[in-house]
Amino acid sequence: SQTIHQWPATLVQPVGSPLSLECTVEGTSNPNLYWYRQAAGRGLQLLFYSVGIGQISSEVPQNLSASRPQDRQFILSSKKLLLSDSGFYLCAWSIALNTEAFFGQGTRLTVV
Amino acid sequence: GIQVEQSPPDLILQEGANSTLRCNFSDSVNNLQWFHQNPWGQLINLFYIPSGTKQNGRLSATTVATERYSLLYISSSQTTDSGVYFCAVLTTDSWGKFQFGAGTQVVVTP
Numbered sequence: 001s002q003t004i005h006q007w008p009a010t011l012v013q014p015v016g017s018p019l020s021l022e023c024t025v026e027g028t029s030n031p032n033l034y035w036y037r038q039a040a041g042r043g044l045q046l047l048f049y050s051v052g053i054g055q056i057s058s059e060v061p062q063n064l065s066a067s068r069p070q071d072r073q074f075i076l077s078s079k080k081l082l083l084s085d086s087g088f089y090l091c092a093w094s095i096a097l098n099t100e101a102f103f104g105q106g107t108r109l110t111v112v
Numbered sequence: 113g114i115q116v117e118q119s120p121p122d123l124i125l126q127e128g129a130n131s132t133l134r135c136n137f138s139d140s141v142n143n144l145q146w147f148h149q150n151p152w153g154q155l156i157n158l159f160y161i162p163s164g165t166k167q168n169g170r171l172s173a174t175t176v177a178t179e180r181y182s183l184l185y186i187s188s189s190q191t192t193d194s195g196v197y198f199c200a201v202l203t204t205d206s207w208g209k210f211q212f213g214a215g216t217q218v219v220v221t222p
């Protein structure tokens with residue numbers, strides 16, 4: 001069966017420091033991969049999505065970037081964190097467009 | 113883009129009560145999912161239901177695609193049902209990118 005792993009679960013980082021969040025999927029090949037952010041409150045905002053290795057689409061301009069170095073690995077990065085980057089980051093995967101999506105456990109990032 | 117509206121925004125239930133959550137969307141959809149976000153933040157898949165009716169234990173869902181709404185029913189609610197319930201949709205031209213509603217915060221009291 002397919003599983004998705006996301007780490008770390010929580011992270012406290014100073015302003016101006018770099019960031020690297022990792023997400024991996026097991027048990028499937030060539031998944032669609034997504035990074036979402038949930039700020040204080042409820043809304044989930046799509047940040048990046050990828051349909052294949054090296055193929056990244058950005059949904060909103062921001063201080064973050066994403067990379068997909070391997071088929072089932074999706075990384076969210078920043079060179080210099082801002083206070084406004086704080087939030088709950090969720091990785092998700094689906095086997096194809098318009099199919100059921102599954103989410104990781106999330107990373108709670110606090111920038112101080 | 114498609115608009116997704118969930119109602120009510122907040123719901124307080126006594127244990128054992130039944131409730132209905134609603135999701136309205138502004139355009140035709142290819143995919144609709146209901147999620148439960150638990151107190152630890154994890155999004156749990158409840159239903160993948162672009163149309164029709166499904167049931168899973170005390171939960172059931174109905175999507176009427178032609179009328180652009182979906183309903184999530186919670187029966188005999190338990191305290192573990194507390195959390196935020198999200199509806200998320202995909203349209204033909206959304207390329208797999210979900211549009212989430214703002215969620216319904218459910219609190220079940222003993």
